[in-house]
Amino acid sequence: DQQVKQNSPSLSVQEGRISILNCDYTNSMFDYFLWYKKYPAEGPTFLISISSIKDKNEDGRFTVFLNKSAKHLSLHIVPSQPGDSAVYFCAARSNRDDKIIFGKGTRLHILP
Amino acid sequence: EAGVVQSPRYKIIEKKQPVAFWCNPISGHNTLYWYRQNLGQGPELLIRYENEEAVDDSQLPKDRFSAERLKGVDSTLKIQPAELGDSAVYLCASSLPGGHTEAFFGQGTRLTVV
Numbered sequence: 001d002q003q004v005k006q007n008s009p010s011l012s013v014q015e016g017r018i019s020i021l022n023c024d025y026t027n028s029m030f031d032y033f034l035w036y037k038k039y040p041a042e043g044p045t046f047l048i049s050i051s052s053i054k055d056k057n058e059d060g061r062f063t064v065f066l067n068k069s070a071k072h073l074s075l076h077i078v079p080s081q082p083g084d085s086a087v088y089f090c091a092a093r094s095n096r097d098d099k100i101i102f103g104k105g106t107r108l109h110i111l112p
Numbered sequence: 113e114a115g116v117v118q119s120p121r122y123k124i125i126e127k128k129q130p131v132a133f134w135c136n137p138i139s140g141h142n143t144l145y146w147y148r149q150n151l152g153q154g155p156e157l158l159i160r161y162e163n164e165e166a167v168d169d170s171q172l173p174k175d176r177f178s179a180e181r182l183k184g185v186d187s188t189l190k191i192q193p194a195e196l197g198d199s200a201v202y203l204c205a206s207s208l209p210g211g212h213t214e215a216f217f218g219q220g221t222r223l224t225v226v
Contacts, residue, residue, distance in 0.1 A: 002167060004154075032212045043116070043217030051212055065182055089154050093212075098143065100215055102154035103163065 004092050005025045006103035015112050019077040022104050023090030025069065030092035034100070035064060035075045038087045047088075048075070077108075085110045114138070116218035118204050124224045130192035133221045135208030136184065145180060145215060146189050147203040155203055161187065162209065163211045 007095040025033075031052040036044035050064045050073065052056040057064050063076045077084055091101040092107045125131050137144050142163050147155035157178065160168040163184035172179065176195070181187040192202040193196055201222050205215040 006154075007153075009138040033190060034214055036217075041219070041222075043118075043205075046216065047213075085175055091154075095212075097168060098162075098209075099160065100145070101157070102147075104152070104154045104180045 001026075002103075003030075004089050004090055004103040008106050009104070010109065011102055012079050012109040012111055015082060016079045017069055019075075019080045019108055019110070021075040021077075021088050021090075021108065024074075025073075025092050026082075027092070027094065027101075028071070029094040030101075031095050031097050032063050033066060033073050034091040034093065036089040036091060037088065037104075038089060038105070039088065040092075043084040045069055051074050052105050055092040058101070080108075080110045082110050084108060114203055116206055116216055118202075118218035118221055120221055121219060122222050124201045124223075124226060125194055126194040127136040127196055127225050130190065131194050131223060132188050132202075132225075133202050135187045135189070135204030135218060136147070137187070137204070138216055140208070141206035141216075142184070142209045143207045143215075144187050145203075145207075146179060147205065147217075148189070149201045149203055151200075158189070191223075194223075196225050199223055199225045 036046040038044045061070040066073045087105045145155045146158040149155045153168040179189045201220040204221045205217045207215040
């Protein structure tokens with residue numbers, strides 16, 4: 001039973017355009033959401049997060065949107081750059097037990 | 113500031129052999145996690161420590177896996193005996209306590225069981 005779902009295994013986006021990565025969750029106890037970026041042979045690197053009391057958080061080229069009623073969040077990267085090519089993991093945390101649950105990831109390819 | 117340090121980076125062993133992984137978390141991080149990541153999947157939590165106490169080990173296959181975090185700092189994860197299906201990347205992460213903090217990951221140990 002996947003509590004955090006990333007339904008797109010991969011995504012290709014032209015350099016300079018906007019990349020939109022989506023994530024859905026099922027557990028209403030989640031109240032903190034995170035995005036991680038992972039390059040091959042490296043551990044995941046924290047990118048951006050959002051608390052459930054907000055609907056948007058922005059950090060430079062990265063913006064995360066949260067729709068609590070739909071249990072959906074998305075990561076927007078604009079403009080997309082070649083170095084953004086990586087696997088992106090959506091993760092969720094519950095204040096009840098501090099467990100962090102990850103989705104399966106979306107591989108983003110930035111095309112020249 | 114040093115990040116989460118894991119060793120070894122790579123390990124190849126024959127099935128039925130034991131193996132151990134070591135993790136040194138970020139200084140001051142009371143919470144430590146061990147995750148397993150299979151190919152094409154996201155990290156799956158094996159065990160979570162708050163200081164030296166294992167507060168969540170519900171996903172740890174206790175018949176062959178064990179972990180310890182003596183003195184609430186470094187941690188080791190052991191598999192004995194290893195099976196072919198244990199081949200994966202084992203990730204250690206640490207974070208400050210509290211719900212709204214991010215976890216920082218080490219580079220992981222890639223285990224291959226042959």
